[in-house]
Amino acid sequence: MVFKVKFRGVRGSYPTAKFSHLKYGGNTSCVEVNVRDRLIILDAGTGIIELGENLTRDHILSGNSTDERTPIKATILISHIHQDHIQGLPFFSPIFIKTTELEVFGPDTGKEKLKDTLSTLLFDKGFPVSLEEIQGNININSYSQRQILVIKENNEHVLINAGDIKSQDFNENDIIITSYKTTAHPKNGSLCIKIQHRGKTLVYATDKECYVGSDKKFIEFAYGCDLLIHDAQYTHQDYISPIMPKQGYGHSTFNMAIETAKLAKAKKLYFFHYDPNYDDNILDMLDKDFQNMTVDFNFSKENLEIAL
Ligand SMILES: [Zn+2]
Numbered sequence: 025m026v027f028k029v030k031f032r033g034v035r036g037s038y039p040t041a042k043f044s045h046l047k048y049g050g051n052t053s054c055v056e057v058n059v060r061d062r063l064i065i066l067d068a069g070t071g072i073i074e075l076g077e078n079l080t081r082d083h084i085l086s087g088n089s090t091d092e093r094t095p096i097k098a099t100i101l102i103s104h105i106h107q108d109h110i111q112g113l114p115f116f117s118p119i120f121i122k123t124t125e126l127e128v129f130g131p132d133t134g135k136e137k138l139k140d141t142l143s144t145l146l147f148d149k150g151f152p153v154s155l156e157e158i159q160g161n162i163n164i165n166s167y168s169q170r171q172i173l174v175i176k177e178n179n180e181h182v183l184i185n186a187g188d189i190k191s192q193d194f195n196e197n198d199i200i201i202t203s204y205k206t207t208a209h210p211k212n213g214s215l216c217i218k219i220q221h222r223g224k225t226l227v228y229a230t231d232k233e234c235y236v237g238s239d240k241k242f243i244e245f246a247y248g249c250d251l252l253i254h255d256a257q258y259t260h261q262d263y264i265s266p267i268m269p270k271q272g273y274g275h276s277t278f279n280m281a282i283e284t285a286k287l288a289k290a291k292k293l294y295f296f297h298y299d300p301n302y303d304d305n306i307l308d309m310l311d312k313d314f315q316n317m318t319v320d321f322n323f324s325k326e327n328l329e330i331a332l
């Protein structure tokens with residue numbers, strides 16, 4: 025096993041605290057990925073909060089005092105700064121432990137650095153504690169699709185410009201992270217993230233609307249991946265609804281996710297980022313409707329774990 029993946033939040037747009045949504049889950053975007061000896065967290069929607077509780081519990085159980093305990097270390101990759109991808113971060117309890125070391129990477133918005141955006145949006149104005157007052161060590165780094173992020177064997181994080189790749193930059197124990205920017209998501213796009221390690225590939229593509237006839241560059245980016253986690257916010261009927269069409273909202277339909285997985289020859293597809301209006305009954309019905317598809321598809325659910 026190279027990757028251990030656990031879905032922590034699979035809902036799009038906003039969290040849904042409803043009994044009718046418990047089977048698939050109501051927390052917003054967050055996927056926990058354990059690869060080599062590194063914890064990588066894809067997005068920081070409300071799903072990250074329970075992950076934080078689990079990490080903090082294990083940390084407390086690891087020793088009698090803060091200095092004796094095993095520090096919490098993780099890499100958080102942010103696809104974009106819409107609320108459902110960042111709103112859990114101030115409530116991620118490890119940030120309040122002084123030995124915690126977090127490396128956060130995500131895209132800048134326009135001319136503003138990611139660090140400044142998160143600091144203002146999440147902490148200074150909307151939270152009682154500012155980013156500077158947080159006890160844990162949080163490094164917030166700007167990351168773009170022109171860069172490759174390599175997590176070396178000693179967990180050093182190295183950013184390489186895509187144009188400067190030389191074979192000696194990598195060794196087989198590296199975790200290699202690349203991204204693809206989808207511009208169809210208003211207003212600043214969203215980064216699709218690819219993680220590669222020891223011949224296995226995981227692609228996380230959220231808040232991504234497909235084009236008519238598919239997104240050829242994305243297909244190339246995701247080609248042959250072992251696991252594709254893909255935006256499936258809408259049914260086809262809602263996407264083309266004559267009353268309130270969802271075209272142009274920056275999200276895909278279940279059918280688009282299937283088409284993309286087919287063209288990219290993804291070995292496994294997991295639907296992700298469900299519309300908050302779709303309760304368990306609707307998602308169960310869709311699951312039945314798609315049964316005769318040739319693609320190996322699955323519905324992601326909160327707390328579902330898979331191994332690659
Ligand atoms: Zn979203």
Ligand SMILES: [Zn+2]
Nearest residue numbers: 104106209231
């Ligand atoms: Zn978004």
